[in-house]
Amino acid sequence: MRFEDLEVWKRSARLSAELYKALRELKDFAFRDQITRSALSISSNIAEGWERNSKREFSQYLKYALGSCGELRTQLYIGIEAEYLNREQGQVWIRETRELSAMLRSLQTSTIAEEPGSTYEA
Incomplete structure (x- = not known):
């Protein structure tokens, strides 16, 4: 198994790409950079x-991914209030971050049958 096979990685990478596309025209570069960075950090840490x-290290990086997921959710709330994001679409992304957080917690607490990365494929 590879990290690319993990549903939580697939969904978090997809969410990151969606945010990059949605915010590419945003002129508040600091906000855009911060929100896309936190989104990118979820799948990257996984x-x-x-x-x-x-x-042990995989579990630690899942904690980092969880932190990034919470950071992203906060920024989504702010983006909606600042009217950078469409409220309806922002709520969809907020729900996705909640689901990702639950998936990350579940993965972190589950017993992994084989050592992460043991079947590395280039």
Whole structure:
């Protein structure tokens, strides 16, 4: 198994790409950079932790991904209030971050059958 096979990685990477597309015209560069960075950090931490080939380190990187997910959710709320984001679409993304958080917590507490990264494919 590879990190690319994890549903939580697929969904978080997709969410990140959606945000990059949706915000590409936003002129508030600081906000745009921060929200896209936190979104990108979720899937990136999942991948990095997996590739470290250690259950303990994978668990730690899942904690980082959880933190990024909470950070992203906060920024989505702010983006809606600042009218940078369409309220309806923002709520869809907020629900997605809640689901991602639940998936990350579940993955973190579950017993992983094989050591993360042990079947690394280039």
